[in-house]
Amino acid sequence: MDKIEKNIIDLSVVVPIYNEAPIIPELIDRLHASVSPLGLNVEYILVDDGSQDTSLAQLKFFAQKNAALRYISLSRNFGHQIAIMAGLEHCQGKAVVIIDGDLQDPPELIPKLYEQYQQGFKVVYTKRIHRKGESLFKKVTAKLYYRFLRTITRVNIPTDSGDYRLIDRQVVSALLLMPEKHKYLRGQIAWIGFKQTFVPFERDIRKIGKTNFTVRKMVRFAWDGVTGFSDLPLKLATVFGFWVSLISLFIIIYALLSYFLWQKAVPGWTSQIISSTFIGGIQLLTIGIIGEYIGRINSQVRNRPLYIISDTNFEQDLEKKRYEN
Numbered sequence: 497m498d499k500i501e502k503n504i505i506d507l508s509v510v511v512p513i514y515n516e517a518p519i520i521p522e523l524i525d526r527l528h529a530s531v532s533p534l535g536l537n538v539e540y541i542l543v544d545d546g547s548q549d550t551s552l553a554q555l556k557f558f559a560q561k562n563a564a565l566r567y568i569s570l571s572r573n574f575g576h577q578i579a580i581m582a583g584l585e586h587c588q589g590k591a592v593v594i595i596d597g598d599l600q601d602p603p604e605l606i607p608k609l610y611e612q613y614q615q616g617f618k619v620v621y622t623k624r625i626h627r628k629g630e631s632l633f634k635k636v637t638a639k640l641y642y643r644f645l646r647t648i649t650r651v652n653i654p655t656d657s658g659d660y661r662l663i664d665r666q667v668v669s670a671l672l673l674m675p676e677k678h679k680y681l682r683g684q685i686a687w688i689g690f691k692q693t694f695v696p697f698e699r700d701i702r703k704i705g706k707t708n709f710t711v712r713k714m715v716r717f718a719w720d721g722v723t724g725f726s727d728l729p730l731k732l733a734t735v736f737g738f739w740v741s742l743i744s745l746f747i748i749i750y751a752l753l754s755y756f757l758w759q760k761a762v763p764g765w766t767s768q769i770i771s772s773t774f775i776g777g778i779q780l781l782t783i784g785i786i787g788e789y790i791g792r793i794n795s796q797v798r799n800r801p802l803y804i805i806s807d808t809n810f811e812q813d814l815e816k817k818r819y820e821n
C-alpha cells in the first residue's frame with residue numbers, strides 16, 4: 497500500500513479476539529453502527545489471537561462482505577497485549593481505537609472518544625465507573641493494584657482504566673518505538689505522555705463466554721506493570737537485606753557477649769532455627785525478585801519477534817515490509 501492511500505484512513509479500530517465466535521456477528525454490527533455515523537474512512541482490524549473455536553472463519557466470512565474489515569490471525573495464542581500490538585503495527589489510521597472483542601467495552605462510546613480527539617486530545621482513555629458482573633475479588637484486587645502501582649511508579653497510570661481508548665497516530669508511532677517485550681500498554685501510553693483526557697463509562701457484563709484471564713494470567717500481567725515501571729521491588733530486596741543484617745549483627749554481639757563475658761552460652765537451638773529460617777526466607781524472596789527482573793532482561797536479549805502471523809487479508813507487500821524492518 498502506498499503513502500497516498502495511507503493518509504486517507506481516519507480511524508482504525510483494533511480488536512483482539514480470542515475464542516469469541518458466538519459474539520462476533522453482534523460485535524461487528526455494533527462497531528459498524530457506532531462508527532459509521534461519524535462518516536469517516538474507517539478500517540477495522542480484528543486480530544485472532546490463536547482462537548480454538550470458529551472465530552477466524554467468522555472473521556474471514558465478514559471480511560468478504562465488508563471491505564473495511566481486516567483480519568490478522570496469529571499462529572498461536574500470544575496474549576491480549578501482543579494481539580493489540582499486532583493490530584497497532586498494521587493499522588494506518590490517523591486515530592486508533594483499541595477495544596476488547598467481548599463487548600464489555602461498549603462500541604457506542606467510540607463517537608464520544610472521537611469527539612475528544614477532535615478537541616485536540618492525543619489520548620482519550622475510558623474510566624470504568626461500574627464493573628457489572630465482575631467478582632468482588634477482581635474488583636477489590638484491581639482497585640488495590642492500581643492504587644499500589646500509582647504509588648510505586650513515577651508514571652501516572654490512570655486508575656480504573658483498561659486498554660479501551662483512542663490514541664493519536666503520534667502515540668502509536670511512539671508505542672511502536674518502545675522495545676520492551678513484556679507489554680503493558682496502559683503504562684506505556686501513560687509514559688509516552690501527550691495531552692490526555694478520559695470518558696467515563698459503565699463496563700458491561702460479559703454476555704457470552706467467560707473471561708480469558710485466569711488469576712495466574714492476571715498476576716503475571718500485574719507483575720509486568722510493576723517490573724516495567726518500577727525498580728522498587730529490587731530496592732526492597734536491598735532494604736530487607738540491610739535491616740535483617742543489622743538485626744543479625746545485634747544478635748551476634750549478644751551471643752558473643754553471653755559466651756565470653758556473661759559466661760552463659762545460649763543453650764537453645766530455637767533461636768538458631770528462627771534466625772536461619774528467617775534469613776533463608778529473606779534470601780529466597782530477594783533472589784526471586786532479582787530472578788523476575790533477570791527473566792525480563794533475558795527475553796529482551798533473546799529478541800524474538802513479538803508474534804507470528806499465520807494468515808491475514810493484509811496485502812502481502814505490507815507484510816513483507818514488516819519482516820524486513
Ligand code: UDP
Pocket residue numbers: 512513514515516545573574575576579595596597598600706707708709
Ligand atoms: N484476548 C486475547 N488473547 C488472550 C486473552 C484475551 O486476544 O489471550 C481478548 C479477548 O478475546 C477479549 C479481550 O482480549 O476481546 C479481553 O479479554 P477478557 O474478556 O478475557 O478479559 P477481561 O475483560 O476479563 O479483563
Ligand code: MG
Pocket residue numbers: 596598600702707
Ligand atoms: Mg472481557
